[in-house]
Amino acid sequence: MAGDLVLLTGSTGFLGYIILTELLKHGYRVRAAVRSQTKAKRVLAGPSIKALAPTDEQLSFVTVPDMTAPGAYDDAVQGVTYIIHSASPIPSFGDGEPPAQDQLEESLVKQALKGALGMLESAHAKAGGSVRRVVMTSSTVAVVPFEVYMGQGTEPDRVWTSEDRIPVAPGPYGFEFQAYSAGKAAVLNASEEFVRTRGTAFDIVSITPSWIFGRDELVTDAGGMRAGSTNSVLLGVVLGVKNDAPYGGNAVYGPDVAKAHVLSLDPVVKGNQSFVLNSMMDWEDAIAIAKKYYPDAFAAGKLREDGKQPTMALKWDASKAKRQLGLELAPFDTMVKEVVGQYLELLAAEEGSK
Numbered sequence: 001m002a003g004d005l006v007l008l009t010g011s012t013g014f015l016g017y018i019i020l021t022e023l024l025k026h027g028y029r030v031r032a033a034v035r036s037q038t039k040a041k042r043v044l045a046g047p048s049i050k051a052l053a054p055t056d057e058q059l060s061f062v063t064v065p066d067m068t069a070p071g072a073y074d075d076a077v078q079g080v081t082y083i084i085h086s087a088s089p090i091p092s093f094g095d096g097e098p099p100a101q102d103q104l105e106e107s108l109v110k111q112a113l114k115g116a117l118g119m120l121e122s123a124h125a126k127a128g129g130s131v132r133r134v135v136m137t138s139s140t141v142a143v144v145p146f147e148v149y150m151g152q153g154t155e156p157d158r159v160w161t162s163e164d165r166i167p168v169a170p171g172p173y174g175f176e177f178q179a180y181s182a183g184k185a186a187v188l189n190a191s192e193e194f195v196r197t198r199g200t201a202f203d204i205v206s207i208t209p210s211w212i213f214g215r216d217e218l219v220t221d222a223g224g225m226r227a228g229s230t231n232s233v234l235l236g237v238v239l240g241v242k243n244d245a246p247y248g249g250n251a252v253y254g255p256d257v258a259k260a261h262v263l264s265l266d267p268v269v270k271g272n273q274s275f276v277l278n279s280m281m282d283w284e285d286a287i288a289i290a291k292k293y294y295p296d297a298f299a300a301g302k303l304r305e306d307g308k309q310p311t312m313a314l315k316w317d318a319s320k321a322k323r324q325l326g327l328e329l330a331p332f333d334t335m336v337k338e339v340v341g342q343y344l345e346l347l348a349a350e351e352g353s354k
């Protein structure tokens, strides 16, 4: 409840930053674990955080340079009631060189797992029983076999749910998204087992979002929006990127995912469960939606109508989040409007400064 101290990991990233603002709006005190103080300064410079103007009591930072180091979170967990673990390696999405193929398992599976299990160990053994609940950011890729995303073994009428679980696909992995998916499954399965078998004072809630889109206040230049995040994949569709491989037609709005994390801290929400968050969408609908809101940008050649991104329809039942958390999920229209709008704002600011 308001005033309780929450340890948040990943606040220097797209989703974690939105979770941070949502926690502060709900009156929680937040200790944000960051890899460096420079990154903490970037968070403090974000418009929503500046507007909230948290005191040092409301928002503090603890430096954890390497979450995979033994005991990395031992100090960070002292005195906290809740933990939200959103930090995770994610695919590079065109930002720089991806890890070499023989490094995929290490960088996207083992590091994710070590970080999550190390955090749970600190919460269990070093926090003196103060931690009541841990909320983990999972993903729909953690509960659907990767082959399904590759268009193999799809059962067209199958409806995936918050209760689905899969074994971790063994390496070696061919590419980043495959290793990332295995890493998310490994973390989900191992963290649930940790709580089941270790007699923890805390329970666990996993939030299971599909593709997340929305404004990313930590990105401050248009080039930064064209690569390196899931938003960049959506933006690519209206920038004329042509991709032959279908992607799951599943998306959720960033602020809705953040709300799900914060609402899950409420003791009235039962522990040891998870919540799928998803709305169905068709990737190429992004073009018509963007055209509705930003026709001039198409006329000026800043946005294009010839992007290609086939959609694979995967059905999810996200009704549990509505029933238990009271969450009404925003439609794809909202996500496209916001992501494309931010891109055009940044582009206009850059053009204006020339």
Ligand SMILES: NC(=O)c1ccc[n+]([C@@H]2O[C@H](COP(=O)([O-])OP(=O)(O)OC[C@H]3O[C@@H](n4cnc5c(N)ncnc54)[C@H](OP(=O)(O)O)[C@@H]3O)[C@@H](O)[C@H]2O)c1
Residues within 6 Å of the ligand: 009, 010, 011, 012, 013, 014, 015, 016, 034, 035, 039, 065, 066, 067, 068, 085, 086, 087, 088, 089, 090, 111, 115, 137, 138, 139, 140, 184, 209, 210, 211, 212, 213, 229, 230
């Ligand atoms: N975006 C999506 O569509 C999507 C969908 C489903 C689930 N998720 C999950 O949502 C969470 C956040 O993703 P995002 O899209 O916001 O990614 P992001 O912007 O890349 O943020 C990732 C965060 O994790 C931190 N991090 C990464 N590797 C780390 C490590 N080795 N040690 C400590 N911190 C580390 C990053 O810290 P630095 O800033 O220091 O790099 C950053 O704060 C992840 O758990 C991801 O799997 C995302």
